[in-house]
Amino acid sequence: MTFKYGGYAGSLLFADLTKGTVKKIPLEKEWCTLYLGGRGRDARLLFEKQDPSVGPLDPEAHVCISPGPLTGLLGPTTGRVNVAGRSPLTTIYGNSNAGTNWGPELKFAGYDGVVVTGRSQKPVYLHIHDSDVQLLDAGRLWGEGVFETTARILEEHGPETKVAAVGPAAEHGVLFGSVIFDFWDAAARTGLGTVLASKNLKAVSVRGTGAISVADPDGYYEAAREGWQAILDDAGFRTGEHSALGTSICVNWGNAQGWLPTRNFKESHFEGADKISGEEFRDLYSTKEAPIPAGRACFSCPNRCKRFGRIDEGKYAGTKGNIEFEGVSAFGSKCGVDDLAAVFHAYMLANDYGMDCISCGNTIAFYMELAEKKLLDTEGLELRFGNADAMVEMVHRIANREGRLGELGSQGSERAAKAIGKGSEAFLNTIKGMETIACDPRASKAFGFGYAVSSRGSDHLRAHPVFEMLKLSEGVGEELFGSKEAVDLRKYGGKVRLLVWHENIAAVTDSLGSCRFMHASYYAEYPVPELVNKYAKRKKDPAKVRSIKYHRWFEAATGIPMTYEKLLEAGDRVINLERALNIQWGLKKEQDTLPPRFLKEPIPRGPAKGELFDPEKFQDMLKEYYAIRGWDWESGLPLEEHLRQLDMADVAACLGKRGLLATSRTPRSEDGAGVGSEKSSPPASSLDDCEERAGRNGGTPARRP
Amino acid sequence: MPVCKLCRARIDLSQTGERAHRCVKCGAAVCREHYHFGPNLCHECAGVPVSVKRRSFIRRPKQPAP
Numbered sequence: 001m002t003f004k005y006g007g008y009a010g011s012l013l014f015a016d017l018t019k020g021t022v023k024k025i026p027l028e029k030e031w032c033t034l035y036l037g038g039r040g041r042d043a044r045l046l047f048e049k050q051d052p053s054v055g056p057l058d059p060e061a062h063v064c065i066s067p068g069p070l071t072g073l074l075g076p077t078t079g080r081v082n083v084a085g086r087s088p089l090t091t092i093y094g095n096s097n098a099g100t101n102w103g104p105e106l107k108f109a110g111y112d113g114v115v116v117t118g119r120s121q122k123p124v125y126l127h128i129h130d131s132d133v134q135l136l137d138a139g140r141l142w143g144e145g146v147f148e149t150t151a152r153i154l155e156e157h158g159p160e161t162k163v164a165a166v167g168p169a170a171e172h173g174v175l176f177g178s179v180i181f182d183f184w185d186a187a188a189r190t191g192l193g194t195v196l197a198s199k200n201l202k203a204v205s206v207r208g209t210g211a212i213s214v215a216d217p218d219g220y221y222e223a224a225r226e227g228w229q230a231i232l233d234d235a236g237f238r239t240g241e242h243s244a245l246g247t248s249i250c251v252n253w254g255n256a257q258g259w260l261p262t263r264n265f266k267e268s269h270f271e272g273a274d275k276i277s278g279e280e281f282r283d284l285y286s287t288k289e290a291p292i293p294a295g296r297a298c299f300s301c302p303n304r305c306k307r308f309g310r311i312d313e314g315k316y317a318g319t320k321g322n323i324e325f326e327g328v329s330a331f332g333s334k335c336g337v338d339d340l341a342a343v344f345h346a347y348m349l350a351n352d353y354g355m356d357c358i359s360c361g362n363t364i365a366f367y368m369e370l371a372e373k374k375l376l377d378t379e380g381l382e383l384r385f386g387n388a389d390a391m392v393e394m395v396h397r398i399a400n401r402e403g404r405l406g407e408l409g410s411q412g413s414e415r416a417a418k419a420i421g422k423g424s425e426a427f428l429n430t431i432k433g434m435e436t437i438a439c440d441p442r443a444s445k446a447f448g449f450g451y452a453v454s455s456r457g458s459d460h461l462r463a464h465p466v467f468e469m470l471k472l473s474e475g476v477g478e479e480l481f482g483s484k485e486a487v488d489l490r491k492y493g494g495k496v497r498l499l500v501w502h503e504n505i506a507a508v509t510d511s512l513g514s515c516r517f518m519h520a521s522y523y524a525e526y527p528v529p530e531l532v533n534k535y536a537k538r539k540k541d542p543a544k545v546r547s548i549k550y551h552r553w554f555e556a557a558t559g560i561p562m563t564y565e566k567l568l569e570a571g572d573r574v575i576n577l578e579r580a581l582n583i584q585w586g587l588k589k590e591q592d593t594l595p596p597r598f599l600k601e602p603i604p605r606g607p608a609k610g611e612l613f614d615p616e617k618f619q620d621m622l623k624e625y626y627a628i629r630g631w632d633w634e635s636g637l638p639l640e641e642h643l644r645q646l647d648m649a650d651v652a653a654c655l656g657k658r659g660l661l662a663t664s665r666t667p668r669s670e671d672g673a674g675v676g677s678e679k680s681s682p683p684a685s686s687l688d689d690c691e692e693r694a695g696r697n698g699g700t701p702a703r704r705p
Numbered sequence: 706m707p708v709c710k711l712c713r714a715r716i717d718l719s720q721t722g723e724r725a726h727r728c729v730k731c732g733a734a735v736c737r738e739h740y741h742f743g744p745n746l747c748h749e750c751a752g753v754p755v756s757v758k759r760r761s762f763i764r765r766p767k768q769p770a771p
Contacts, residue, residue: 159715400766
């Protein structure tokens with residue numbers, strides 16, 4: 001069914017590398033109305049196109065690279081692009097989101113996304129110049145780092161081309177290979193760069209000269225203008241700190257609040273935090289000739305949170321690039337290293353090799369703790385917390401899979417622990433196979449709980465519930481999430497509702513192509529400026545309080561009727577679809593948990609001394625979360641009724657065919673089945689086998705009242 | 706978008722802090738890497754040895770990865 005909505009380019013590029021063909025396929029209406037775009041549509045495409053039995057690195061595996069309907073439009077922070085597929089690291093749903101100029105360029109070229117499948121006989125890269133789409137030889141680029149690859153493609157196709165590239169680490173089969181856009185913007189988590197490299201695809205370059213239309217230009221202008229104004233009015237944004245220091249502002253902030261992971265999460269307060277902080281980076285390495293410390297920005301962003309710097313002297317001279325908090329923490333505090341030059345260098349190495357700095361840094365920190373406990377043969381390296389040289393050496397070894405440590409490390413810390421044995425699993429910080437980010441879950445309860453239920457493994461960006469860290473008025477917490485404790489990061493009250501709201505809105509922003517920091521609204525009047533103003537000591541005139549209204553923005557851009565409630569429902573739908581994907585890829589309910597360290601070991605010192613995540617409270621929260629999400633408590637499977645309420649009758653039908661659907665909230669039966677009568681039905685091999693799919697809109701799914 | 710005369714890198718003026726540096730002798734635009742800030746000359750005109758080799762710190766594997 002053809003359609004014409006604003007905001008969307010109207011078609012996807014479908015590249016089959018085995019056949020060497022690239023086809024243009026029209027967008028389906030349902031992908032836009034129900035799943036919006038970006039992350040939501042990618043999950044839907046994977047559910048439809050990819051057989052559950054296909055492994056992450058099989059030729060038949062699909063990878064989607066998709067901007068959203070707002071990407072590339074005039075409006076704040078519209079530069080996001082989503083990369084999705086089955087993760088080789090976790091073997092469940094994997095996706096990662098990057099702020100770029102690549103996504104808008106793809107929209108200008110006339111496409112809403114690129115879907116890649118198959119495996120080329122020889123290395124190739126996909127070059128898109130408006131309607132001219134070619135698979136070109138990448139033999140001379142194979143083995144080159146991301147920076148060199150990107151530069152050479154720019155030389156070939158002109159400086160205005162935008163490039164997404166994978167690096168040698170992905171080519172070597174490191175399971176957390178990243179996709180790097182335009183030198184430094186990484187979609188790194190879950191290792192989808194490795195999937196692209198397994199297809200012998202080195203890069204996707206794009207140049208677009210077209211335009212994107214919106215359905216209601218006047219309405220869109222007003223909505224976008226209000227969004228801009230909401231950011232510019234925000235007290236947090238107005239301090240300029242986020243722009244001046246980038247996300248590395250979190251180093252000192254996290255340290256002060258006691259959630260900065262230190263020495264492989266043994267502690268949450270780093271005595272060397274000042275030395276690796278955003279302030280230190282600004283003073284030492286930010287390029288000086290700029291009128292303000294140099295920042296890079298994604299497309300149409302007022303914040304410029306990417307801090308660019310360069311090392312001019314010393315043994316790491318020549319290192320340059322932009323840094324983010326996660327990489328600084330991974331190679332810095334988690335490894336106990338307070339040498340910022342080494343941290344910066346290791347970070348840029350990880351980018352050049354094309355691998356996830358979080359998984360890489362965490363794996364090195366894990367090794368360091370094992371070495372400290374004498375559980376690891378360090379192969380001549382002095383692997384101890386604080387040894388910067390050993391850390392940098394390990395980055396090389398992991399990327400090139402050198403030696404046993406490099407080989408095991410390239411598979412991620414969870415697989416490494418299984419191979420090493422000797423009780424090393426006790427020092428892991430992985431959830432669903434993925435390494436935990438830079439916020440200690442014991443010190444920050446909504447973040448911590450969010451890691452456990454995140455659909456892609458341990459990760460904060462599935463929800464990004466910064467709300468609890470902002471020391472807002474208790475009234476805001478009570479009014480929004482039903483508990484005064486919601487504004488206290490150490491407490492548990494209201495945190496499930498808080499998390500669910502944030503997960504839903506995060507799924508929406510990822511699907512629309514807008515930045516997560518938009519809904520975080522730069523950390524002062526977030527998430528609802530009107531409510532913050534109501535409880536503020538110095539109140540503004542309510543008529544002058546502006547907020548970001550995604551539903552109006554989306555409606556004006558696309559012409560698809562939308563309300564706030566329907567938008568949140570779309571977020572719920574995306575998360576339920578990701579759950580469905582995960583369930584069919586083998587996820588078990590038992591994996592919705594935290595590593596033992598966070599449930600058993602209290603934080604030994606610092607501002608969060610004595611904190612741990614209470615296991616009983618965790619179970620209570622999980623139960624509440626499952627009830628809100630519509631998942632069966634006993635089996636963790638999605639409930640048919642809830643999926644139907646979300647207009648996902650076809651998904652429910654397919655899961656039912658595979659015996660992966662719970663039909664009621666009744667307790668598990670004694671024989672352990674407990675997932676409804678469909679349990680005994682033979683699993684279907686793919687969505688194509690489900691009769692219901694053909695007539696997926698022919699059924700009568702009940703709409704939520 | 707200007708391109709550096711010496712390394713052919715694009716100079717992305719949309720990024721804060723980026724600007725094309727113009728050599729007062731030859732008039733060409735160069736990136737900050739190839740600009741001599743004292744005399745305001747490009748490295749070629751200033752007699753600075755020009756290296757357009759990009760610095761990459763990655764290490765080639767000693768043997769092909771498995």
